Amino acid sequence: MPKHLAMTPELYAYLLDHNPPLDKDQQALLKGTQALGNVAHLQIAPEQAPLLTFLARLVGARRIVELGTFTGLSALAMARALPPDGKLLTCDISKEWTAVAQEAWERAGVADLIELRIGPALDTLRGLPREPWIDLAFVDADKPNYIAYWEELVPRMRPGGLIVADNVLYRGQVAQPNAARRSENAEAMRAFNDHVLADPRMDSVLLAIADGMTVARRGG
Numbered sequence: 001m002p003k004h005l006a007m008t009p010e011l012y013a014y015l016l017d018h019n020p021p022l023d024k025d026q027q028a029l030l031k032g033t034q035a036l037g038n039v040a041h042l043q044i045a046p047e048q049a050p051l052l053t054f055l056a057r058l059v060g061a062r063r064i065v066e067l068g069t070f071t072g073l074s075a076l077a078m079a080r081a082l083p084p085d086g087k088l089l090t091c092d093i094s095k096e097w098t099a100v101a102q103e104a105w106e107r108a109g110v111a112d113l114i115e116l117r118i119g120p121a122l123d124t125l126r127g128l129p130r131e132p133w134i135d136l137a138f139v140d141a142d143k144p145n146y147i148a149y150w151e152e153l154v155p156r157m158r159p160g161g162l163i164v165a166d167n168v169l170y171r172g173q174v175a176q177p178n179a180a181r182r183s184e185n186a187e188a189m190r191a192f193n194d195h196v197l198a199d200p201r202m203d204s205v206l207l208a209i210a211d212g213m214t215v216a217r218r219g220g
Contacts, residue, residue, distance in 0.1 A: 004208065020050040025108035026076055032100070033071045039097075042070045044140065044166065045210035049077035052138065052164070055215070056081035059162055061135035065128075066090040067121040067149055068141035068166075072101025078138065079110040088114045089128075091121040091141070121145070125152040132158040132218075140166040143185040146192040154201055159220035163202065168193055169212025 005011065022030060026049055033043045044052075056064065056078045062085065064078050069092035079088050092098050098116055105111040117124050121141050137153045139146060146165065153163055168174070173186035174193065182190070189212075196204050196214055204216035 016046060019047055020053070022046060022049055023080075023108075025104065026073060028107075029071060029073050029076060029100075029104040032104075033073065036071075042097075044074045044077075048166070048210050048213070049073055051209065051213075052077045053081050055162055055164060056136050059135050059160060062086045063133055063135050064088040065125075065134050065137045065153070065156075067125075067137070067139045068092060069098050069101055069116065070094075070140075071097050072104050074138055074140060075101065075114055076104060076108055076110060078136065079105070079108075079113045082110075082113050086113055089117065089124075090114060091117050091119070091124045093118065093120065122148055122152065125149065125156075128156060130155055132156060132161070132220075134158065135161050137161070137163045138166070139163065143167065143170070143188040143192075146188060147195050150192070150195065150199075154199070154218065157218040159218055161218045163214075163216045163218075165192070165196075165214040165216075167211045168206055168214045169208065171211065174212075 030046060034040045052074055061081060062083060066075055066088060069075060069090045075088055075090045082088060095118055105114055122145060134156045135158060139149050157163060168189055170186045170189040173182050174190045176182045196216060202216040202218055204214055207213045207215065
């Protein structure tokens with residue numbers, strides 16, 4: 001019998017109550033972003049923030065790359081795990097939303113750990129050193145480029161480093177049997193999930209967290 005659970009509001013509240021709580025700066029950024037209206041769906045879910053902090057600590061991350069900044073909650077969560085000499089490089093195309101992020105990082109005291117680059121993430125990735133140096137990468141950007149991002153990141157991951165990809169279940173549409181009912185983003189995520197599963201360089205698991213997350217570890 002399947003052991004998965006329906007996520008009721010009560011169960012979701014219980015889940016949040018039994019995860020590390022968001023600190024005051026994260027809570028303020030979460031609420032401020034929610035107040036922006038419909039665009040707030042681009043923000044990671046509250047339970048993903050402590051998970052990202054946990055994963056960064058788990059691998060002892062000193063060098064983190066993020067694709068997709070938005071208002072900065074995921075970057076803030078990962079920066080909390082960095083040592084004083086650590087660095088997080090985050091990429092986005094929006095000056096408007098990343099301005100919100102930069103203000104939040106300043107208030108939280110992590111701005112000196114984060115480098116923001118405005119422009120296409122693929123261009124930024126292709127300009128980075130190609131040897132293995134990245135400890136943790138978080139992918140939460142435009143879905144059609146996920147495979148291209150993956151192919152740029154994998155050679156740059158140090159052995160044991162993690163790639164975490166968000167929205168891999170894409171609102172449940174990835175399992176829609178009727179292709180005509182799947183959105184372009186859902187099609188992109190289906191292709192990405194198959195690509196990841198077939199990649200012998202990485203060990204990966206797909207998790208039913210928020211909109212789906214893949215956690216993949218570089219072998220070697």
